[in-house]
Amino acid sequence: MANLSPTFSPLYQQIKSLILQALEAGEWAPGQAIPSEQDLAVRFGVSQGTVRKAVDELSAENILLRRQGKGTFVASHHDPRASFRFLRLVPLAGGAGQPKSFPLECWRARAGQEASKNLHVALGSPIIIIRRLLKFDVKPVVVDEIYLPGEMFQGLTLEILQEWEGSLYSLFETRFGLRMIRASERIRAVAAERQVAELLGVAEYTPLLSVERVAYTYGDKPVEWRRGLYSTAEHFYLNELS
Amino acid sequence: MANLSPTFSPLYQQIKSLILQALEAGEWAPGQAIPSEQDLAVRFGVSQGTVRKAVDELSAENILLRRQGKGTFVASHHDPRASFRFLRLVPLAGGAGQPKSFPLECWRARAGQEASKNLHVALGSPIIIIRRLLKFDVKPVVVDEIYLPGEMFQGLTLEILQEWEGSLYSLFETRFGLRMIRASERIRAVAAERQVAELLGVAEYTPLLSVERVAYTYGDKPVEWRRGLYSTAEHFYLNELS
DNA sequence: CAGTGGTCTAGACCACATG
DNA sequence: ATGTGGTCTAGACCACTGC
16 A cells, blocks of 8 residues: 555656765766675665665666675775776777777857857856877877857866876766766767878778767756767777667 | 685575576577566575576666566567667667668678678678668668678578568577567768768768667677668767666 | 555575684 | 775665566
8 A cells, every 4th residue: 555656656766866966966986996885784674675776776887886795985086997887889809998088179169059058167268178189009080169158167187188198088087076977979980181180190081980968967957068080990989789 | 604606606696697598499489478586596496585686687787678567578669669779770860760770771690790790601601781771761871781601590681670560680590480679789980882871862971870780689698780771960879877 | 446666664594704 | 904996695675577
């Protein structure tokens, strides 16, 4: 005789929301352990199994990370295993490890139609634009143009970008407290314009992958919009389907 | 004092394997219901919770499909909801529903280097090659060249392909008893050659997405290798990352 | 109404990491 | 030895479907 159920929501879903709220509020820092399942069960007044199911889902979404015997940790882009977690580019001929980022420019502007729509900010509001190069070994492979809401990234400069060792998202995390949770990419094929062609060391009009990405933090809030142009002469974009 | 554990495998994993074996052996047909969790628990001599965890994973892998109140069903490409399940192409401007397949050619050949490697068949063994067009509404958007191991697809002809209503994989399922479980795609950008350009109604050298796919059935056995050329004038390839 | 999947609990025990 | 996540059980009850 409980729950007359047009509004039925399982307990573990509610627990999941509570954990997400705690994460969003910064109660536990990225890379650090959250309380044990037992402790959470007591805190939320449910059984351990129910907490477990909530954590299971968050873990499947790469928001938490379980390590048997050690604990459950807040996923972090600072973790080398998760660096470039969203980059699906793979060298054709095995080899080559981590790519390296080379920021070229960083300037302020005002949001146009597209930026406004993708970042959910008002038309004309301040944004930051970054241009950068991604290299595998010494080979330039990607040119990115990255759009950020100015409000969230106050004080960001080219120098900060250039001095940072590691992925862009780990910088976002450490320096601006923003954790990228998921992203959505739209891929098309385009011809290289002259400037891009020069940066990538390919001929003008060479076909390139255009990868537009919107990246989100908690609550499906968009934080970054970028457009990458990928040279697929010696790399490909790998996607596993199931 | 059980399981001295270099070889530890949880019970539910073993149950999962047993269910997969039954599926592979054709004990339950695609689209049909498998026994209830209770029945399976009895059959395998474990608790319902353990069966449940096994089914949970198979369901997450899109191999089974749960429907509350009705039962658990074998996933089928014949199901309209799963038609073109692996096709990530989306119209730029909303609209347009299901694509439609237009087989153009179908002939026999012998496996070359690439086909041999991708399909795990011997060099020179018989293969079938299909060329087809995919249209959204009346617009041609994809040209596919599809390579199949001849042994598995005896009797396949252009007529059969052309008469078939529905996706290619639902034909594989119904007519050859082959169920595609997962696939892996490698995407690059290429320039349209003349013949392809004509088929797609674009200019020669237009940048296209080259999508190479290997599709697998049970036991990670490759069954199909295809190369699609996608026109991204009015469509894009959508990929969700997490 | 009966049958199915879905949730929740409480408790026992196992595997892994660390001191 | 202790604490953590991981597995397994048995049983109760809820929500959904269809007869």
